[in-house]
Amino acid sequence: MTSHDVRDVLNLPSDHSAGPRPTKKQKTGAPRPNLKGLAREVQNLGGDNPIAIVPDVSVFKKRRFASRKPAAKWELKGFKNSARSDDGALILRHWKRKTEDGAPVDREMRDGESQPAENGESTADGDVVKKEELEDSSFAKYNVQVSVPQYSEDQYRSNLQSDHWTKEETDYLLQLAKDYDLRWSIIWDRYDFQPKPSSEEGGEMADGTSTAVVQVSTITRTMEDLKARYYEVAAKMMAVQKPAQYMTRPEFELYEMMLNFNPAQERARKEFALNTMARSKDEAREEESLLLEIKRILARTERFNEERRELYNRLDYPHTETDINSFKSSTGLQQLLQNLMNVDKSKKRKSLMGPGDGSSPGGAAVSGSAVSETAPNDPRRRESIAASMPERVHGHGHRDSISGTPATPANETATPTAGANKKKGGAAQLQSERRKLTEQEEQIYGVTHHDRLGSGPTFRYEKINKLYSHKSGQQQLRITNALGELDVPARLVMPTAAVTAQFEVLWSAVTALVDLRKISDKIDAEIKIEEAKKAERDKARAAQSGSSKPDDAAKRTGDGESKGSEEEKDKEEDQDKEQRQNGDGEDKDPAEEPAVNGEGEEKEREGEDQGGLRPGSSSGGGAHKRSASVLSTTSDKSAKRQKK
Amino acid sequence: MAPPVGKRVKGVQVFRPFIYGTTAKPFDEKTNPKPAGVPDDHTHSWTVFVKGIDDVDIIYWLRRVQFKLHESIPNHVRMVEGEKGKPFIVQETGWGEFEITMKLYYVPESGEKPQTLYHHLRLHPYGRTEEEKEAMRVNGEGVISWVYEEQIFNEPYEAFYDVLTSGAMPNTTTTTTANDKRGGKGGKGGGGAKTKGGDKKEDGPKRSEGGVLEHSAMIPLLNRPGHPFSRETEQLEIKKLKDALVKVEDMTKKLADDLKKKEERLQQLKRQEAGEA
Numbered sequence: 001m002t003s004h005d006v007r008d009v010l011n012l013p014s015d016h017s018a019g020p021r022p023t024k025k026q027k028t029g030a031p032r033p034n035l036k037g038l039a040r041e042v043q044n045l046g047g048d049n050p051i052a053i054v055p056d057v058s059v060f061k062k063r064r065f066a067s068r069k070p071a072a073k074w075e076l077k078g079f080k081n082s083a084r085s086d087d088g089a090l091i092l093r094h095w096k097r098k099t100e101d102g103a104p105v106d107r108e109m110r111d112g113e114s115q116p117a118e119n120g121e122s123t124a125d126g127d128v129v130k131k132e133e134l135e136d137s138s139f140a141k142y143n144v145q146v147s148v149p150q151y152s153e154d155q156y157r158s159n160l161q162s163d164h165w166t167k168e169e170t171d172y173l174l175q176l177a178k179d180y181d182l183r184w185s186i187i188w189d190r191y192d193f194q195p196k197p198s199s200e201e202g203g204e205m206a207d208g209t210s211t212a213v214v215q216v217s218t219i220t221r222t223m224e225d226l227k228a229r230y231y232e233v234a235a236k237m238m239a240v241q242k243p244a245q246y247m248t249r250p251e252f253e254l255y256e257m258m259l260n261f262n263p264a265q266e267r268a269r270k271e272f273a274l275n276t277m278a279r280s281k282d283e284a285r286e287e288e289s290l291l292l293e294i295k296r297i298l299a300r301t302e303r304f305n306e307e308r309r310e311l312y313n314r315l316d317y318p319h320t321e322t323d324i325n326s327f328k329s330s331t332g333l334q335q336l337l338q339n340l341m342n343v344d345k346s347k348k349r350k351s352l353m354g355p356g357d358g359s360s361p362g363g364a365a366v367s368g369s370a371v372s373e374t375a376p377n378d379p380r381r382r383e384s385i386a387a388s389m390p391e392r393v394h395g396h397g398h399r400d401s402i403s404g405t406p407a408t409p410a411n412e413t414a415t416p417t418a419g420a421n422k423k424k425g426g427a428a429q430l431q432s433e434r435r436k437l438t439e440q441e442e443q444i445y446g447v448t449h450h451d452r453l454g455s456g457p458t459f460r461y462e463k464i465n466k467l468y469s470h471k472s473g474q475q476q477l478r479i480t481n482a483l484g485e486l487d488v489p490a491r492l493v494m495p496t497a498a499v500t501a502q503f504e505v506l507w508s509a510v511t512a513l514v515d516l517r518k519i520s521d522k523i524d525a526e527i528k529i530e531e532a533k534k535a536e537r538d539k540a541r542a543a544q545s546g547s548s549k550p551d552d553a554a555k556r557t558g559d560g561e562s563k564g565s566e567e568e569k570d571k572e573e574d575q576d577k578e579q580r581q582n583g584d585g586e587d588k589d590p591a592e593e594p595a596v597n598g599e600g601e602e603k604e605r606e607g608e609d610q611g612g613l614r615p616g617s618s619s620g621g622g623a624h625k626r627s628a629s630v631l632s633t634t635s636d637k638s639a640k641r642q643k644k
Numbered sequence: 645m646a647p648p649v650g651k652r653v654k655g656v657q658v659f660r661p662f663i664y665g666t667t668a669k670p671f672d673e674k675t676n677p678k679p680a681g682v683p684d685d686h687t688h689s690w691t692v693f694v695k696g697i698d699d700v701d702i703i704y705w706l707r708r709v710q711f712k713l714h715e716s717i718p719n720h721v722r723m724v725e726g727e728k729g730k731p732f733i734v735q736e737t738g739w740g741e742f743e744i745t746m747k748l749y750y751v752p753e754s755g756e757k758p759q760t761l762y763h764h765l766r767l768h769p770y771g772r773t774e775e776e777k778e779a780m781r782v783n784g785e786g787v788i789s790w791v792y793e794e795q796i797f798n799e800p801y802e803a804f805y806d807v808l809t810s811g812a813m814p815n816t817t818t819t820t821t822a823n824d825k826r827g828g829k830g831g832k833g834g835g836g837a838k839t840k841g842g843d844k845k846e847d848g849p850k851r852s853e854g855g856v857l858e859h860s861a862m863i864p865l866l867n868r869p870g871h872p873f874s875r876e877t878e879q880l881e882i883k884k885l886k887d888a889l890v891k892v893e894d895m896t897k898k899l900a901d902d903l904k905k906k907e908e909r910l911q912q913l914k915r916q917e918a919g920e921a
Contacts, residue, residue: 437809445809446659446861453798455652457756460659460794486888494792494878496661496863502885509892516899523906530913537917 006045073098082136083143148178149237159236164219165229169193177230188223224263231258314344448497461495467507478514479507486510650802658797658808660861662702663873664694664746665790668767671737678737686737688767692744695731697792698856698864698871703728704807705751705795710758712745714738741765754797754804763791792873811859 078093151160156167165173172193180186235258238251247255279287437447468476480490488506492499668690671678676689694709696702703726711734713720724732746761766789769777800808856862864874 441809444857444860444862446661447809448657448659449655450657451655453655453657455799456797457750457754457759458796458798459759459761460796482892483888486891488884488888491791493881494873496792496794496878497659499878499881499885502882502889506885506889506892509889509896513892513896513899516896516903520899520903520906523903523910527906527910527913530910530917533917534913 006047077135079135079137082140146178146181148174149234151233151237151240155237155240159240160233162229162232166195168195170229170233173226173230174233184223184227188221188226191221191226222263222267224266227266228261228263231261235259460497460500461492463500464492464495464503464507467504471511475511475514478517479510482510482514652799652801653805654799656799656805658800658805658861659794660702660705660797660808661697661792661794661863661873662694662706663697663790663792664692664761664763665788666690666692666744666763666765667786667788667790668765669786670767682737685739687739689735689737690765690767691733691735692746692763692765693731693733694746694748695733697873699731700856700858700860701729702726703751704811704859705754705797705804706732706748707751708732708749710745710747710749712747714740714742738765738767741767748795751804751807753801753807755801756797756804761793764789790872808859 074095075098076093077096078091080088080091082088084090156170160167160170162170173187173191176187176190180190235255238247238255238258242251244252244255437445442448468479471479483490492503495503668688669676670688671682671686678686678689692711692713694702694706706726708723708725709732711722711724711732713722713734713736717736717738722734724734726732742765744763744765746763747758748761749758750756766787769787770789771777771779797804797808856864863878864871865876867874867876
């Protein structure tokens with residue numbers, strides 16, 4: 001039988017024609033290893049592929065009788081069972097291996113060999129009798145007697161009196177326990193105590209009690225009752241024979257157990273067990289589901305508790321050891337409120353991040369199903385947000401398409417939008433594209449990032465224009481002059497970002513320079529004044545004797561100087577000179593003068609200087625007034641000079 | 645102004661370099677004959693223009709320019725619509741210099757208001773020194789007054805940002821399709837390079853003669869005749885500014901020293917005066 005045959009049987013089309021079949025068989029047959037342990041037909045079932053599961057190594061069985069010892073001798077031996085109550089009357093025999101201890105074995109062997117079985121019985125009997133003193137059945141040891149507590153009449157009376165049990169019944173119980181080896185089911189089954197009224201009557205007890213006993217005894221005892229009584233008796237007798245404090249540990253444990261026997265509990269346990277066994281399949285299923293429900297409820301309470309704890313934490317938020325005095329003022333309270341709000345905000349945000357916590361905590365706590373309901377809600381909500389986003393971006397016209405397919409997921413709504421309107425789709429794409437600009441691309445497209453920007457189009461050069469426009473006209477002029485000196489063109493040739501930045505640096509430097517120049521010029525002027533004053537003083541000292549024209553001076557000032565003291569007049573003259581000097585300066589430096597006039601600060605300073613020179617000036621107001629008067633005198637003087 | 649589309653892209657600034665200015669040429673029998681119909685007192689022909697650097701197209705962000713010429717010129721407000729491959733240009737003849745007001749209108753995607761630039765028409769050679777003037781006179785090109793400027797879009801709207809940051813690199817689509825798309829999208833492709841008859845590269849991103857990518861904010865690396873604004877010029881200017889800065893710092897230092905001495909002198913004088921008084 002080959003694979004072809006199998007194919008034939010199964011009605012499968014054979015891939016080979018009938019012709020080459022025998023040749024093939026020969027071909028494959030020759031090299032195939034001859035596997036042992038398999039019938040050739042079975043091997044052929046494998047077809048072209050040889051069966052690989054055949055074990056290769058053949059192991060021979062070991063020789064059974066490796067050692068050639070003489071056969072062991074066996075003998076028939078009689079034995080008795082001490083467990084039997086017939087006191088060795090029955091003797092049974094069994095075959096036992098002969099022990100190899102010298103003569104007796106030999107003798108016995110000889111006996112066994114020499115004598116026929118029928119004859120040997122008598123002699124064997126004698127042997128057995130002789131040996132039976134030695135040999136007991138090996139199973140006799142399992143005949144264990146229960147040690148039932150024993151008590152004497154006195155002991156019973158002193159210890160074991162009971163309202164429910166008479167001594168007779170107790171005896172009966174103990175007897176049954178002993179008889180049935182404390183197998184309670186059997187004891188309970190066989191328990192059938194029949195009180196003997198006759199003996200009672202004739203005995204020590206009074207009639208009344210005996211009837212009571214009869215009544216009690218008629219009560220059917222449950223197994224628990226029997227056990228309770230027995231344990232009671234046993235425990236008490238144990239205690240009588242050996243006080244509790246002298247008991248060994250296992251003894252005491254036993255004593256305790258018997259003393260604490262609770263028949264009611266035992267009854268309940270059995271009832272439960274019975275119920276469990278007796279429940280139907282449906283009941284079992286229901287119980288299981290109830291258990292699950294309990295588990296769920298417990299889990300929910302756990303979460304609820306957690307939330308409640310968080311709420312409590314929130315309620316008494318500042319768990320600080322620092323003193324609360326800082327919160328007692330109104331500003332402190334304000335700050336505290338700010339803190340609380342911040343914390344609240346961050347908490348909210350955090351809880352929003354978690355998808356499950358997105359639903360309100362109260363909702364989750366109210367019912368378990370709420371949790372499972374919000375979970376499927378969430379994606380829908382997200383989707384609606386996603387749907388409204390492109391809507392907002394692209395303006396109107398998409399509402400219908402979105403509302404038409406409210407259940408489609410977010411990404412699905414996005415793609416049709418892009419497909420429907422390429423331009424708007426491009427706008428949507430832009431958002432993702434915008435993030436993708438590489439550094440090189442940013443450079444090519446001239447994209448830069450700034451912290452703060454005023455939106456709208458501007459020109460690069462406007463920045464520089466602003467630099468100028470923030471300065472006063474005078475300063476602008478000076479700065480342009482300075483820049484001209486430096487051979488910097490008035491307008492930058494290429495106001496690129498780099499150039500403008502560089503220009504700004506230069507600009508600030510030039511501004512500083514111009515400011516410095518201004519100060520320098522001022523000091524120059526002051527020095528000139530001081531030098532002139534010095535020269536004047538020298539002159540005055542030289543021509544101490546004659547004052548030239550004090551009246552003239554008094555007239556000229558026109559400030560209403562009443563006190564025409566000499567010194568004052570001198571001072572007036574000084575001033576006169578001063579003014580002239582200033583006038584000189586004006587001629588020399590025409591650019592400087594308007595600046596001086598234009599700037600209040602300088603005016604004030606100069607005024608103060610001059611005021612310092614004329615402490616007695618009667619116009620006597622503030623420094624401003626004085627300076628004003630000085631200026632007016634200047635103009636007066638110049639005007640008068642011109643008249644002259 | 646178009647209604648704003650979408651949101652502004654926060655914290656982002658995009659710039660585009662461009663050139664505006666005037667070129668003037670005196671009428672000359674040989675080189676620049678006066679055309680018929682020009683009044684006798686007109687001495688120069690001049691043009692005012694706004695164009696992309698290196699002649700690249702800027703109409704993808706600049707839609708039209710309004711040139712406000714001197715009121716004596718007929719039809720003195722000229723609106724020039726953006727045309728593919730051409731600068732915004734006005735050609736005129738005249739005899740006097742004046743300030744031209746240019747109002748730049750951006751593409752509707754930008755959602756931005758028009759901005760105004762001012763430029764002084766130069767007909768006569770100018771400069772701070774005589775040499776500069778002389779050089780300008782000798783130069784056959786005429787009187788050139790060109791200004792490099794950068795248009796800055798602060799926080800452009802998203803759609804406009806998209807326009808400003810695409811088209812130069814063939815990163816998203818293949819080159820050919822990108823070009824096609826540009827052509828189809830209202831003729832934003834095809835730049836000055838084409839009109840100049842210069843290099844027209846079929847593969848790779850489109851560049852102008854100076855190597856500036858279309859739709860980019862690039863500046864040519866080197867100067868070429870007729871294109872004086874480049875990285876070269878920029879570097880030169882930065883160098884100049886740096887030199888000037890060094891000079892200024894020197895001067896400041898010197899001045900500060902001087903000032904100290906002067907102040908000392910002043911104090912001395914004042915003390916003398918106080919002592920004498």
